[in-house]
Amino acid sequence: MRKTKRITLKIAKYVEILKVSFMAASAYSKELYGTLGFLIITLFILFFLWKTIFSFETGDFEGFTLQKMIWYVAATEAIMLSSSRIRLRIDEEIRSGNVSNFLVKPFSYPLFLAFDSLGSSIFRFIVRMPVAFALALIFTLKFEISLLGLMSYIILGIMGLFLDALVTILIGLLAFYVEDTAPIYWIYNKLLFTIGGLLIPIDMMPAFVKTISKFFPARFILYNPANSLINFSWEFFMESFSYIVLFTAIVLLLTSLLFSSASRRLSINGG
Amino acid sequence: MENKLIEVKDLKKTYTSKKKSEGFLAGVKSLIKTDYFNIEALKGISFDVFEGETLALIGPNGAGKSTTIKILTGILYPTEGEAKVIGLVPWNDRVKLSYSIGVVFGQRSQLWFHLPPMDSFNLFSKIYELDGKEYKKRVEELIDIFEIREYISVPVRKLSLGERMRCEIVLSLLHKPRILFLDEPTIGLDVVVKSRVRDLIKRINREEHVTVFLTSHDTLDIEAISKRVIVINDGRIIFEGDLNTIKHGYMKKKIVDLKFNEITGDFNIKGVNILKKKDYGVKLEVDLTQISQDDAISEIIKQGEILDITIEDPSLEEVIKAIYNEEN
Numbered sequence: 001m002r003k004t005k006r007i008t009l010k011i012a013k014y015v016e017i018l019k020v021s022f023m024a025a026s027a028y029s030k031e032l033y034g035t036l037g038f039l040i041i042t043l044f045i046l047f048f049l050w051k052t053i054f055s056f057e058t059g060d061f062e063g064f065t066l067q068k069m070i071w072y073v074a075a076t077e078a079i080m081l082s083s084s085r086i087r088l089r090i091d092e093e094i095r096s097g098n099v100s101n102f103l104v105k106p107f108s109y110p111l112f113l114a115f116d117s118l119g120s121s122i123f124r125f126i127v128r129m130p131v132a133f134a135l136a137l138i139f140t141l142k143f144e145i146s147l148l149g150l151m152s153y154i155i156l157g158i159m160g161l162f163l164d165a166l167v168t169i170l171i172g173l174l175a176f177y178v179e180d181t182a183p184i185y186w187i188y189n190k191l192l193f194t195i196g197g198l199l200i201p202i203d204m205m206p207a208f209v210k211t212i213s214k215f216f217p218a219r220f221i222l223y224n225p226a227n228s229l230i231n232f233s234w235e236f237f238m239e240s241f242s243y244i245v246l247f248t249a250i251v252l253l254l255t256s257l258l259f260s261s262a263s264r265r266l267s268i269n270g271g
Numbered sequence: 272m273e274n275k276l277i278e279v280k281d282l283k284k285t286y287t288s289k290k291k292s293e294g295f296l297a298g299v300k301s302l303i304k305t306d307y308f309n310i311e312a313l314k315g316i317s318f319d320v321f322e323g324e325t326l327a328l329i330g331p332n333g334a335g336k337s338t339t340i341k342i343l344t345g346i347l348y349p350t351e352g353e354a355k356v357i358g359l360v361p362w363n364d365r366v367k368l369s370y371s372i373g374v375v376f377g378q379r380s381q382l383w384f385h386l387p388p389m390d391s392f393n394l395f396s397k398i399y400e401l402d403g404k405e406y407k408k409r410v411e412e413l414i415d416i417f418e419i420r421e422y423i424s425v426p427v428r429k430l431s432l433g434e435r436m437r438c439e440i441v442l443s444l445l446h447k448p449r450i451l452f453l454d455e456p457t458i459g460l461d462v463v464v465k466s467r468v469r470d471l472i473k474r475i476n477r478e479e480h481v482t483v484f485l486t487s488h489d490t491l492d493i494e495a496i497s498k499r500v501i502v503i504n505d506g507r508i509i510f511e512g513d514l515n516t517i518k519h520g521y522m523k524k525k526i527v528d529l530k531f532n533e534i535t536g537d538f539n540i541k542g543v544n545i546l547k548k549k550d551y552g553v554k555l556e557v558d559l560t561q562i563s564q565d566d567a568i569s570e571i572i573k574q575g576e577i578l579d580i581t582i583e584d585p586s587l588e589e590v591i592k593a594i595y596n597e598e599n
Contacts, residue, residue, distance in 0.1 A: 009400040016397035020383060027385040027426070061554060067544045101381045104374040106366050107398055264348050
């Protein structure tokens with residue numbers, strides 16, 4: 001009984017971090033409108049791009065009709081533009097020594113960062129998703145999604161955002177070892193663009209790329225949630241779910257290993 | 272003897288840094304081979320802190336004050352030596368220890384910048400796993416003591432530094448810590464706010480018996496808050512003792528301020544220096560190693576017709592300067 005209570009208290013602190021981060025994210029209303037503008041412009045460009053490509057071909061590409069493609073792109077962009085921004089914060093905290101403040105508190109610093117990141121990502125996701133879907137609807141005049149598809153997209157999308165936060169934190173914590181983590185993050189970002197399936201679904205890529213993509217978390221953050229939205233099947237949902245859990249566990253393990261070795265060699269600036 | 276809360280034995284900390292030579296060629300060379308150099312921040316320090324005490328660690332920039340506080344709170348691993356805080360080895364039991372200590376870094380904030388302090392308080396009540404009812408009582412009590420009720424619903428970014436600092440201290444006291452570590456708590460504050468913060472720290476020490484471990488280079492902080500002082504310089508303890516002992520032990524000078532109706536002498540007295548002289552006001556420094564206080568005064572009053580005289584001890588700042596000089 002006492003043990004259950006302790007575990008509940010431990011979970012409660014991370015849930016609270018998530019809540020506070022969600023509230024803090026909602027404090028930036030001007031930024032919100034700015035990024036929504038960016039989302040709308042990006043989606044229009046992508047919609048017209050795909051419209052032009054489809055105008056050369058009648059029928060579909062690997063099972064993707066123009067309508068499905070529009071909904072797919074809306075779905076991946078909504079996640080991408082909600083992805084973690086925690087890297088800059090980690091960089092700043094390690095460089096300035098502010099990390100000290102979080103090391104004297106009874107929680108795991110990487111998990112604190114992960115839930116902080118997830119809180120603000122969920123806020124952005126809740127705002128961006130309806131806007132992206134409304135645009136897709138205006139453009140296609142057709143719902144290409146089912147209720148089950150939408151549910152699985154939201155579940156996998158939020159799990160994907162958590163995985164993205166963990167990968168970002170793993171990269172961010174490298175700041176203990178390298179002077180600048182930006183190049184590593186840049187590579188990760190481009191992996192999301194390509195084998196993550198941000199712009200082009202992985203189905204349309206060569207067979208070897210499809211195989212390679214299964215060994216990286218990128219596709220499970222973008223492609224799998226988006227594909228589950230438009231081509232829902234229980235089998236695909238369960239497969240995606242398991243892969244995300246597996247990758248989350250692996251990245252979490254790597255992050256805690258990196259953090260425990262990094263904190264041993266920590267030296268803090270500023271006196 | 273009272274309960275020992277902090278025990279430090281021969282603590283050493285060496286930082287390794289990359290050597291960066293100047294110039295283009297050196298830059299290219301460093302791509303192939305990186306040279307490192309060591310900085311010894313702590314060269315073996317030992318001390319104890321007892322329950323309910325107020326202890327100040329003082330020293331110039333780079334003396335090792337913050338390194339000590341960071342090792343004792345579990346943030347840094349020492350290179351060598353032992354330390355125990357409330358029976359725990361800080362760097363091995365960081366999380367366990369964090370339930371019993373409060374830490375405030377004067378230059379850093381632990382409050383959520385865009386949210387009101389109350390949101391941060393609520394968050395940390397969950398992080399410290401506090402009981403809901405007890406927390407409510409505690410936070411109300413602290414809000415009253417620190418007089419921050421009007422700020423708790425204002426986003427932190429809109430608070431002044433002094434208001435923010437009071438909220439920072441409240442946050443670090445929510446879980447009733449046994450030791451409060453304060454790293455430069457009054458840095459950047461104006462004189463009035465500084466004295467307010469000092470009073471509050473003293474009150475918490477007195478009323479809640481919280482042991483206070485303070486680092487500062489503001490000597491007034493130390494005079495106001497702490498009874499015991501450790502002076503640290505270049506990674507070594509150069510003085511440890513009572514604040515009064517430090518003053519008496521190193522007070523080899525007195526400052527004499529005089530107002531004359533008429534000055535007849537030239538103050539040519541052995542062991543007496545003129546610090547300032549303007550019209551009928553004279554400020555003298557008496558070196559007690561050369562002349563006794565009584566002799567100095569009897570010589571001084573012969574220099575003219577005196578209207579007023581005050582004899583002062585040198586400030587703690589000057590005493591510390593004397594200790595540093597002696598060390599060097």
